[in-house]
Amino acid sequence: MAETIFKQMYEPPAPDERDEEEAVCDDASVDAADLPAAAELTFEEKLGALNRCVMRHPLNREILYKALAFCEQERPLREAEDFIASLPQFTSATQNHYYLLTSLVKAYGLDLVERDEEGGIVTPEMKEGLTEDEVDDLVAELSFETTEVGRYFVEYNKPAARLVDLLGLAPERADTYIELLEFVGAEPRTYGQVEGLLAGRPALETVIDGRRETMQPSVFVDKLERAGALIWNKGWTLTEEGREFLEDLKVNGQAQ
Template sequence: MDVAALVADDLPDAAELTFEEKLAELNRTVMRHPLNREILYKTLAFCAEERPLREAEDFIAALPQFERATQNQFYMLMSLVRSYGLDMIERDEEGNRVLPEQKEGLSEDEVDDLVAEISFKSTDVGDWFVDYNKPSARLVDLLHLVPERTDTYIELLEFVEAAPRPYGQIEELLLGRSALQTVIDGRVETMQPSVFVDKLERAGALVWKEGWTLTEEGREFLEDLKVNGQA
């Protein structure tokens, strides 16, 4: 099957889109499914170097977030190709890149014989997206968004650093905190503790792995806070 041709049929000509339009499409793709969001981000970062299909699929499957993913590895890779975050590269037996003009006039079987390997590499759009959305930057934004909640976020990070925590323990830790109070349409409402978990997960700091625990990025961020006397 000529996968590259199928992808090309689904896409507007990239030359017709601005960088910002392609970035907006990539952002929509990554942010669309909460359970896949961090997987897609990490896949873009992993493919900063060209990665063969099998290596990319194995990387995705090994991520703790993949346990709850709603799509398989190949579908997620192709969604990033369709949204301009990844280039799909076809190579022949000698490792040379197969160009579209080389496949002109060939049957599907002949294309299959020509293409020995598929690999993926991030585009300029994908690279920019990864750099802009680094977990450390997302966490800084989160902690400064509502300053009166900063200490609670840090305490929660420290709580799950000690050991993976079921949600019930986190709920018990946070219930009754003033940080859960928010004003909606002039009325004081109480948020669920799950809001804090969700926001830290979206920022790339928490992952479910037999309990809520720190990601590598979350652990590094907390260590930086400790070094700077903020935790």
């Protein structure tokens, strides 16, 4: 199962999968009583829905992954929103904090927890027969906690694991990926500088339908970004996870 998930982290969902996820995540409003009937789905079905939600838009992918990891400990709404706002990837996000969090709830990655003034959990039974205003008075705080499905997703999609998988999928290009990580790790780089670094490299050559083709350097950048190692921040630069991965390679003698 993990191998399948890793492969999906590098590939966008098919059009019909995107349409399906539109139905799951379109509405930003959420109420605990209106959530999907998770008990009717298998673990694998919920995992598939979560994977599609995270993969739905490249600009939101790492934000959603990091939100799942952050909420492994229950987090109040404001704390979760502040965390998302602090991420460098959020400057390019296509949706606001609350929408991103509730999309993960609807995709079975997060549990929505409602608590009263004393910190107790508000159950659906406690809201039966109450008016909307009375429910609003009863629920003092919303918080989010990662589900079992979300924890599995986080564990098997850690950036370090994604990078190992990426290098393993194309061992003949591993040295080029590592060199590119070192290059952007020294200072932020423009795409033009990356293009100059990789121009003429044999690693750009590939065979498609029996014909020799030359890949664009952007392919390398895109795959490293999908793996959680690169981010655009006034130039391509390493994420914290990318820098840690590169340090590990140096310790093991695989990088300069």
